[in-house]
Amino acid sequence: MSGITSGSIYAIVGICWSIIFLVARILNFTTGEFVMLGGMLTWVFLSLELGLAPAIILAIVGTVIIGIILERLAIRPVRYPTEITYMVITIAAAVVIKGIILVTCGFETRLIEPFIATGPIHFLGASLTPQAVFVIGTLVIITIGLSLFFNRTLFGKALRATAINPDAARLVGIRIGTLKVFCFGLAGGLGAIAGIIIAPITFIGHGIGFMSGLKGLVVAIAGGWSITGTVLAGLALGLAEGFFAGFISPGWKDALALLIMIVFLVAKTISFSPRAKKESL
Amino acid sequence: MKSSERFKSYFPWIIIIAVIILLPIIIPSPYVISMMVFVALYGVLAIGMGILMGQAGLFSLVQPTWFGLGAYVAGILAVRGILPAWIGIIVGAAFVAVISYIIGAPVLRLRGLYLACATFGILIIAQIAFVQLGDITGGHSGLLGIPPLSIGGFVFQTDVHYYFLCWALCIACLWFSSNVINSRLGRAIKSSRDSEVASKTLGVNIPKYRLQIFILTSVMAGLAGGIFCFYLRLIAPSCFGFALLVEIMLMVVIGGIGSLWGLLLGSFVITWLSEFVHMYLGKLLPVMTGEVDAIFFGILVILVLIFMPRGLAGWVEQLFHLGKRIYEHFRRKLSLA
Numbered sequence: 134m135s136g137i138t139s140g141s142i143y144a145i146v147g148i149c150w151s152i153i154f155l156v157a158r159i160l161n162f163t164t165g166e167f168v169m170l171g172g173m174l175t176w177v178f179l180s181l182e183l184g185l186a187p188a189i190i191l192a193i194v195g196t197v198i199i200g201i202i203l204e205r206l207a208i209r210p211v212r213y214p215t216e217i218t219y220m221v222i223t224i225a226a227a228v229v230i231k232g233i234i235l236v237t238c239g240f241e242t243r244l245i246e247p248f249i250a251t252g253p254i255h256f257l258g259a260s261l262t263p264q265a266v267f268v269i270g271t272l273v274i275i276t277i278g279l280s281l282f283f284n285r286t287l288f289g290k291a292l293r294a295t296a297i298n299p300d301a302a303r304l305v306g307i308r309i310g311t312l313k314v315f316c317f318g319l320a321g322g323l324g325a326i327a328g329i330i331i332a333p334i335t336f337i338g339h340g341i342g343f344m345s346g347l348k349g350l351v352v353a354i355a356g357g358w359s360i361t362g363t364v365l366a367g368l369a370l371g372l373a374e375g376f377f378a379g380f381i382s383p384g385w386k387d388a389l390a391l392l393i394m395i396v397f398l399v400a401k402t403i404s405f406s407p408r409a410k411k412e413s414l
Numbered sequence: 415m416k417s418s419e420r421f422k423s424y425f426p427w428i429i430i431i432a433v434i435i436l437l438p439i440i441i442p443s444p445y446v447i448s449m450m451v452f453v454a455l456y457g458v459l460a461i462g463m464g465i466l467m468g469q470a471g472l473f474s475l476v477q478p479t480w481f482g483l484g485a486y487v488a489g490i491l492a493v494r495g496i497l498p499a500w501i502g503i504i505v506g507a508a509f510v511a512v513i514s515y516i517i518g519a520p521v522l523r524l525r526g527l528y529l530a531c532a533t534f535g536i537l538i539i540a541q542i543a544f545v546q547l548g549d550i551t552g553g554h555s556g557l558l559g560i561p562p563l564s565i566g567g568f569v570f571q572t573d574v575h576y577y578f579l580c581w582a583l584c585i586a587c588l589w590f591s592s593n594v595i596n597s598r599l600g601r602a603i604k605s606s607r608d609s610e611v612a613s614k615t616l617g618v619n620i621p622k623y624r625l626q627i628f629i630l631t632s633v634m635a636g637l638a639g640g641i642f643c644f645y646l647r648l649i650a651p652s653c654f655g656f657a658l659l660v661e662i663m664l665m666v667v668i669g670g671i672g673s674l675w676g677l678l679l680g681s682f683v684i685t686w687l688s689e690f691v692h693m694y695l696g697k698l699l700p701v702m703t704g705e706v707d708a709i710f711f712g713i714l715v716i717l718v719l720i721f722m723p724r725g726l727a728g729w730v731e732q733l734f735h736l737g738k739r740i741y742e743h744f745r746r747k748l749s750l751a
Contacts, residue, residue, distance in 0.1 A: 160527055207716050213723045216527050217473050221663060222716050228660060229712035236706060343656070347538065350531065388542045391535035395521065398532050402523040 140371020141272040145327040146349025147363040149320040155296035162223040165346015166230040167324025172337035200321025235339040242338035351394040447573040454580035457681035458638040460665040462631035468671030471607030476533040479540040480632040482654025484639030503640030510636030518628040544651035556650030563644035670725020
């Protein structure tokens, strides 16, 4: 069951990657740090004795604001934008965020108490902690919410149009700059939620952002940058990792995900019919 | 006319070699010498990554792995006493060449961001592998007890010995790369960077040339790694991970991908800057200096990319052109008057 739990987290993080990648064509390496920020800010606000609900809300809002600041300060002013420049900038920004959290909050790992303090639930022979139910429920809500948002609202449709063709979207009067800011905010918020709900299960510290961010990237690539694909890929990766860690070796678990990513990327370039060859890779 | 032109093209080489030879005589401090050893070794890495990015248009992040692989192979062979140290370095470089061929052949089919993702993945996998293969590599605590490098009867013991060895390697790599860039291979990869379709049409075998330049830069990094392990006498997986990648990326960004000299300049500036930052910020914030350095360098990368997109070398070049224009302007005015 822990496979499904961590898979849900990977799926949420993967959605963060794909939102920004599709709309802004930026591989945002700070996504993992958003997860870390969500968890750490919750811990900070909890240690200020604010209570759970206000702490969570403040942490999400804080991460959204940091995402927006990142877009305005580091992404928007680039004069000769290329994909590579953006990627280097987001890697640098991730290092900065991690460093600042380390200096201000210390290097110890923290544990947040589970949100609902009851014993494990037994369901079909598997035992579930309430927090795991919480995680899976959040994934379901986020998936349904986002697909409603992208398919039913005007703003969501504008986002999809921008992802398909930014120039045409600009021509029909969609403000791409605003959308990019919105995407960074949304990704920040979703990442923070992922960080908050996972915090009671795993320990949280300044270092967790790196690997969870990378796993999100793996899942987003394997899922073909779409929400459904990402969710499926996330759950599959979570399960595969669980089995791999259990039966083969826990140490090599992280290498498995990255290997999957490389295999997926390379497999995409092999085209069997010359007509289906994609230029975009 | 011709001989003076030839002299002009050799001129920067003569200056830099003279500076390198004179430096240990002028400043005999072991601290400066040991810093300059790192400048040379990281310079080799930066040159490799800069060529891949600037000339070939391949955004490969796997350079630290080749450095680490070369270091580990040479170090393990020396610790176990299987081969003499200097043969170990060569075997390490050959091993790196084989592995980079195996990895490069499929991965170099990717473009742009996807290549970056795949190579980043390889970097992290290698990092995990160095830790997990603890029986051979020594795991987290690293490989200990590497003997000093000796060639024939000559043992490299002081920093000055390594200084000359490393700079010999660095200059050799620089010279080799500047020749490669102007060779058939160099022209082929530059044309494939500028327009893949056009160079394909002209019959350039792009995958072959890309693989060749990839392997050449990996071998350079592998050789540097071999020397690195004998200089430090101790290597750990964390020496070759994400932190080194950020540092090298910074060197390439600061140096600018346009010129080889810029990359060496980038390595010089960043190695010294990180030392100073380490020293001064260490006094201000006594805890966790490594991470504080990271904040500083992250902000520096962002600022450089926003305000100085062509790097330090490009900036110096711009200043040079500005000076030249002002000079021309005044000369014309004077000649008119």
